[in-house]
Amino acid sequence: MKKRDIIILAIMMIIIVIGIILACTIGFNKQLRYSDSQKIDIYVGEEVDLNKIKEIANEVIGNNNMVQIIEIYGDMVTIRAKSISEEQKNTIVNKIKESYEFEQTAENTNIENVPATRIRDILKKYVLPLSVSGLIILIYMLIRYHKKGLLPVMLNTILIPIIIELVLLSVLVITRIPIGIYTPSLILLVFVFATIFVINKIEKLPEIKA
Numbered sequence: 001m002k003k004r005d006i007i008i009l010a011i012m013m014i015i016i017v018i019g020i021i022l023a024c025t026i027g028f029n030k031q032l033r034y035s036d037s038q039k040i041d042i043y044v045g046e047e048v049d050l051n052k053i054k055e056i057a058n059e060v061i062g063n064n065n066m067v068q069i070i071e072i073y074g075d076m077v078t079i080r081a082k083s084i085s086e087e088q089k090n091t092i093v094n095k096i097k098e099s100y101e102f103e104q105t106a107e108n109t110n111i112e113n114v115p116a117t118r119i120r121d122i123l124k125k126y127v128l129p130l131s132v133s134g135l136i137i138l139i140y141m142l143i144r145y146h147k148k149g150l151l152p153v154m155l156n157t158i159l160i161p162i163i164i165e166l167v168l169l170s171v172l173v174i175t176r177i178p179i180g181i182y183t184p185s186l187i188l189l190v191f192v193f194a195t196i197f198v199i200n201k202i203e204k205l206p207e208i209k210a
Helices: 003-025 050-061 086-097 119-144 150-175 183-203
Strands: 037-043 065-069 076-081 112-114
Touching (some): 003 150
């Protein structure tokens, strides 16, 4: 292994170790939809303008919030934020009542706690297809490059993508980039680039003489 490769590998290992420590202590930073939060549901009884409700939520609790229609008729909304105080809840309901007539009052509107979604639950539906794809790629690589030695081909095909994915997750937890709906796509994209890198690396390996 070249000195440059050793240095790069050492840096990657340091990043992974730091990432594991931070993941076990403070955890990943998650987008609001996946983190511990609070919500209120408001039944308006008629179709609502989502943009108008969003403006009210932004004004009262700040821009870090989610406003969604949760009924097929568009007459009920849920407002979710990291935290919602009683005063904020009352203000939101009363401001919405200025634009819409409905029976629900601030007093009978409850603030509900929403537990965080675990990282493994966010990614679990991608584990099987990624594993199957990895197995197919491994079998192909062993057949295609068997003359370069089964062991080095297997090690490169398995370890390099795993190390690169661990570096990606470590960078996410270190930089506090939020884990969100696009994270699985990023992981798949990095897996593709890692596979291309593995192919290029194995192509350069010398064939084992019989």
